Amino acid sequence: MPNENPGVLVVGGSTVGLCTALFLSRAGIPCTVVERHHASPAHPRAMGIGPRTVEILRAAGLADAVDAQCVDMTGSGLQMFAAPTLADADLDEEARRTPPRDDAYAGLTPQSLRGTCPQGRLDRVLIEAAREAGARIEFGTELRDFTQDEEGVTARVADDRGAREIRARYLVAADGARSGVRDRLGIGTSGPGVIGDPLISVLFRADLSALTRGHTFVVCDITTPEAPGGLLPVDGDTEWIYHFRYPRASGTKAADFTPERCAERIRAALGRDTGVTPEVVSILPWQVRGLIADRFRSGRVFLAGDAAHAIPPVGAFGMNTGVADAHNLAWKLAQVLHGTAHEALLDTYEAERLPVARSALEQSTLRLKDPSLHWATGPEGRARRAAAGALNAPVVHLGYRYASAAVLGAEAEPPSTEDVARNLDGAPGSRLPHRWLPGEEGVRSTLDLVDGRFTLLTGPTGTSWLDALDKAASFLGGVPADGHRIDDGAWTAEAGIRDSGALLVRPDGFVAWRAESLDPAPEACLERVLSALLARP
Structure with missing residues (x-):
C-alpha cells in the first residue's frame, strides 16, 4: 500500500x-x-x-x-417563459414582446458568457x-x-x-x-432539508429546430396537464434536458420512469403532432434540498x-x-x-x-416559492423583492462582503439590496471595483492586475506606497505581492482612495484594507497590515 x-x-x-x-x-x-x-x-x-x-x-x-462550450444565446433574448407545449409557444411573438433585459453587470465585470x-x-x-x-x-x-x-x-x-x-x-x-x-x-446540518416532491431529469436528443425556429432560451416551462415540466437546452441544437416532478404520495417510484415512459412524456411536452421522436440518453432522479x-x-x-x-x-x-x-x-x-x-x-x-x-x-429558497422574485425587473421587481426580503440576483452573485480577520476595517453590510454597483465601492471586504485600464500590454481590467498575489493599487500621487510594499513584502519573508499606480481619478474616487490612497487586494480579488490617503510611514504601515492579514505574530 x-x-x-x-x-x-x-x-x-x-x-x-x-x-x-x-x-x-x-x-x-x-x-x-x-x-x-x-x-x-x-x-x-x-x-x-x-x-x-x-x-x-x-x-x-x-x-x-x-x-x-456555452449555448449561444446572444441573439435570442429569451429567458424563462411558459407555454402548454413547445409547439404551442409562439417564439417569434415571445421574442417581440420580451423587452431587452438590462445587463445588470455592464461596466461592473470584465467578461460575460454568451449563454x-x-x-x-x-x-x-x-x-x-x-x-x-x-x-x-x-x-x-x-x-x-x-x-x-x-x-x-x-x-x-x-x-x-x-x-x-x-x-x-x-x-x-x-x-x-x-x-x-x-x-x-x-458535522450536522440545518435548513429546510428535502423540499417538495422528487424530480426526474431526462437527458435526450432530438432535432427541435422546426419548433425553436432559431430561438434559444434558458428554460421553457411546459404547462400541459399531460406533462408539466421544464425544457432546457444543453447544446441549443439537438441535446436537451426535460425535468418534471412526480408526487411522492402517489406511490410512484423513480424506477417506474423507464426510457419509454420518459420518451412518451417528452413527446407530450413537445406537442403530440410534431412527429419528433426523442432519444433518451440518461435518466437522473433528483431532489431539491436546502441545507x-x-x-x-x-x-x-x-x-x-x-x-x-x-x-x-x-x-x-x-x-x-x-x-x-x-x-x-x-x-x-x-x-x-x-x-x-x-x-x-x-x-x-x-x-x-x-x-x-x-x-x-x-x-x-425565497425564489423557489416565487420565481418572479428572480426574473422581475424595474420598479415592480424591486418592490416585490423588498416586500419578500429578497436580494436582487446581482447582489447575491457579486455584492456580498466578507468580515473576518483576513479583512481589516470590514463593513459587513453592503449598502444596497438592489444596486450591486453601490456595493462594489472599494470598501474592505468587497470585491475590487472593475475598471478598464490602458497600458503597454493592452487594455486590462483592474481585476486582471490581481494575479493570485496581494496587490496594492494606488492613485497618481501615491507612488510611495509601491516602494513601501516591496520593502514590507521582503521584510516579511517574501510574501507574493505586486503594486500598480492607477491614473484614473474617476476610479480612485469610486474606490474611495483619492489620489494618494491605496487599496490592498487579496489574491482572490477582495479588498483586504483601504487607506484613503498616504500614510506618513507607509512601509511600517504595510508591514503591520500584511502581518495582520496573514495572521502572523
Missing part, C-alpha cells in the same frame, strides 16, 4: 473539487483529487455560470474556453486545465476512511487495483450534499460546495457559491503551505464563506 504525499487531497471530482485542484496547482501546491465515479458525468446537474465564477475563470485563463453552459462541459475544461497545472486527478478512486493528526491527514483510498494510503497536509471535501466526509466528522453545514472546518479538513451547503437551483446560486468556496480556500491554503501565513488564516474560510452560503440558501 504505497504512500503519496500531496499538500492537499481533494475528495470529489466535480466542478468544486476540480476548481480547488486547479487553483491550488496554479499556486504551486501539489494536489490530488479522488473521485469515486469512473468519469465525469455527461448528465448536466447545473447550467448557469454566474458572473463571479466567470471572473474566477478569467483569472485562471479559462473564460474563453468555457465560453466556447448557459452544461456542467459536464465546464468540468471537461477544468479537468484539462487542472492536469496541465500539475494536479493529479484520479477517477474511479473512492475514499474509504481517513484520520487526522497535528501534522496532516492520512486517507485510505481504493480503486480497481486495490487500496493505498495518501498522506496530505490538508483534506478538502467536495463530495456532494450527502458528503461521507462530513458524516465521518460528525448548510454547521461548520465548514474540522481540524485539517474543510467542506466546500454541496458538502458545505446544498442550495435549491432557482437563481443558479449553488454551483457558483461552491466555486467561490474553492477560490477563497485555495489562496489561504497556498499561503499557509508556502510558509508565508500562519495556520490561523485558515479559520477565516468558514468565517467568510458560511454567511455567504447562508444568504444564498435563503435567497434561493
